[in-house]
Amino acid sequence: MITAGMDLGAQTVKAVILKDNVVLSRARCFSGFDPAQAANQALDDALKMANLKLPDIHYSVATGSNMELAPQAHSTVSMLNADAKAGTHLFPKARTVIDVGAEEARAVKIDDKGAMLDFVVNERCAAGAGTFIEAMARALEVNLEEMGQLSLKAERASSINASCVIFGESDVVSLIHQQESKAEIARAIFDALAERVASMIHVLGVNLDIVLVGGLAKDVGFVTSLSRKLSVKLLVPDYPDFAGALGAALIASSRARSLQK
Amino acid sequence: MIGMRPPIGEKIDFWRWSEYHRVQPGMNWTSKDIITAGVDVGSVSSKASIMITGQAYSWSITRTGSNSPDSARKALDLALDETGLRVSDLKYIVGTGYGRVNVPMANKAVTEIACHARGANYIWGPSVRTVLDVGGQDIKAIRIDETGRVKSFLMNDKCAAGTGRGMEVFADLLKIPIEEIGETSLKVAEEPPPVSCTCVAFAKTEAIGLLRKGWSKEKVLAAYTRAMAMRMANLVHSLGLEKELVITGGQSKNIGIVTRIETALGVKCLPMPNWKDNGLDPMVAGAFGASLFAKSLYEKTQKNNGG
Numbered sequence: 001m002i003t004a005g006m007d008l009g010a011q012t013v014k015a016v017i018l019k020d021n022v023v024l025s026r027a028r029c030f031s032g033f034d035p036a037q038a039a040n041q042a043l044d045d046a047l048k049m050a051n052l053k054l055p056d057i058h059y060s061v062a063t064g065s066n067m068e069l070a071p072q073a074h075s076t077v078s079m080l081n082a083d084a085k086a087g088t089h090l091f092p093k094a095r096t097v098i099d100v101g102a103e104e105a106r107a108v109k110i111d112d113k114g115a116m117l118d119f120v121v122n123e124r125c126a127a128g129a130g131t132f133i134e135a136m137a138r139a140l141e142v143n144l145e146e147m148g149q150l151s152l153k154a155e156r157a158s159s160i161n162a163s164c165v166i167f168g169e170s171d172v173v174s175l176i177h178q179q180e181s182k183a184e185i186a187r188a189i190f191d192a193l194a195e196r197v198a199s200m201i202h203v204l205g206v207n208l209d210i211v212l213v214g215g216l217a218k219d220v221g222f223v224t225s226l227s228r229k230l231s232v233k234l235l236v237p238d239y240p241d242f243a244g245a246l247g248a249a250l251i252a253s254s255r256a257r258s259l260q261k
Numbered sequence: 262m263i264g265m266r267p268p269i270g271e272k273i274d275f276w277r278w279s280e281y282h283r284v285q286p287g288m289n290w291t292s293k294d295i296i297t298a299g300v301d302v303g304s305v306s307s308k309a310s311i312m313i314t315g316q317a318y319s320w321s322i323t324r325t326g327s328n329s330p331d332s333a334r335k336a337l338d339l340a341l342d343e344t345g346l347r348v349s350d351l352k353y354i355v356g357t358g359y360g361r362v363n364v365p366m367a368n369k370a371v372t373e374i375a376c377h378a379r380g381a382n383y384i385w386g387p388s389v390r391t392v393l394d395v396g397g398q399d400i401k402a403i404r405i406d407e408t409g410r411v412k413s414f415l416m417n418d419k420c421a422a423g424t425g426r427g428m429e430v431f432a433d434l435l436k437i438p439i440e441e442i443g444e445t446s447l448k449v450a451e452e453p454p455p456v457s458c459t460c461v462a463f464a465k466t467e468a469i470g471l472l473r474k475g476w477s478k479e480k481v482l483a484a485y486t487r488a489m490a491m492r493m494a495n496l497v498h499s500l501g502l503e504k505e506l507v508i509t510g511g512q513s514k515n516i517g518i519v520t521r522i523e524t525a526l527g528v529k530c531l532p533m534p535n536w537k538d539n540g541l542d543p544m545v546a547g548a549f550g551a552s553l554f555a556k557s558l559y560e561k562t563q564k565n566n567g568g
Contacts, residue, residue, distance in 0.1 A: 103463060103466060124463075126461075135462060163419040164419060
């Protein structure tokens with residue numbers, strides 16, 4: 001059975017195609033001004049890679065902040081449920097799944113059957129999401145992709161205001177004026193975001209099986225800072241940014257099965 | 262100079278507000294006068310005021326650069342322009358604002374809360390009890406007594422949401438000159454619901470989402486302005502509103518904000534001075550207050566020296 005999951009995020013749209021819960025292909029597009037078109041594009045690309053056509057899909061589910069705009073989706077699912085589903089699928093022992101994306105951060109606590117027990121969401125403030133790193137990288141004049149490696153070279157951490165992107169920028173500019181090394185500022189930036197995300201997890205209670213997904217899970221600087229803050233080795237899957245789409249596709253499978261019954 | 266559009270075809274920075282300076286006509290100074298200055302280095306704009314024996318003589322508003330001492334110098338030089346005064350003629354200088362410890366020529370630094378309180382008292386007189394200062398990156402609500410002394414205050418310094426910076430982002434995004442943003446936000450037949458999130462970093466996503474829904478620029482702006490005004494009104498509520506209310510800082514010039522705060526709080530603000538025509542500019546309130554503190558501090562040193 002072929003199913004599809006689409007994650008229409010603030011910055012990118014991700015599509016995943018599954019055959020009997022095994023990943024056939026993944027594709028991604030920038031959301032731009034028209035997330036619906038981006039979703040079509042991502043789904044098309046993923047279908048091509050899997051040598052399939054749209055009618056081959058038995059069922060598709062959309063998630064993400066623009067999920068209601070997905071033109072080809074049969075239904076939608078909340079990001080929290082998609083994250084919980086993907087987290088337990090990838091790591092059956094997972095009890096907490098953290099998803100840090102461009103504009104939102106979420107943490108879900110799950111029981112041993114994968115059912116959601118509790119959650120925390122930050123969707124109102126850019127200081128708790130990927131936008132923070134983007135804005136700070138701009139202020140530091142460092143490519144976003146290089147920030148992570150750069151931060152690992154720091155011997156100690158400076159401190160910056162983590163409560164607001166706008167104030168964080170001023171702090172970064174002051175540190176540059178004080179001739180602090182870029183590596184140390186980069187580490188301060190990741191530490192600041194990690195602090196915010198860690199405080200979300202503390203609300204749920206820290207445990208040993210924490211899965212980190214979302215675009216930020218690809219950044220070694222952020223993963224290192226967050227592991228240090230939580231004193232836990234985080235479980236990071238391959239393709240962590242596709243976790244939402246994977247979760248949606250897995251939910252598509254179970255919805256398709258229950259329709260067949 | 263004010264509200265002028267740049268020539269068509271040039272790259273337009275819609276967020277850019279007018280930098281200007283003013284010398285009050287009909288006033289003169291002699292070296293015997295107590296000439297003092299206040300320099301307010303804010304996060305977005307720097308202001309300087311020069312007073313002759315406690316009366317506003319000239320002032321300036323410029324954009325704050327990345328370096329506070331340079332911004333302070335620039336503002337003060339501009340305020341001195343066309344007055345015949347030099348820095349050495351100033352008997353005492355007080356620095357204030359977020360960059361107050363970085364005003365190199367200042368004899369002393371005073372907090373912006375105290376300066377805004379005193380400045381509001383100077384502009385509007387003794388009936389002012391609540392001052393709402395909406396600056397480039399923070400919002401303050403201040404309760405004052407009839408002499409302009411601070412009784413209590415609340416400040417939002419954890420988050421830049423609902424400050425002037427957000428308005429600049431919107432001006433650029435919607436391609437509306439910043440000085441027309443207030444009027445434009447009022448051009449809606451019906452007030453839309455406020456946006457759910459006023460985070461400056463998300464302003465762009467928020468606006469694009471609403472434009473995609475087919476909302477007009479005016480409606481998008483009205484929704485954002487309303488959300489900002491509600492944040493400000495809530496701060497005043499938390500502090501406790503006592504009449505008369507005045508608004509200082511850059512957003513005092515945004516009629517869209519002022520009108521909506523008045524609606525939310527159910528009171529009218531004291532009328533805005535006609536700052537475009539020799540009236541005192543409420544955006545300069547902090548610098549006015551600083552130059553008044555400078556006068557008091559100068560008189561104190563004279564007394565100490567004399568006795």
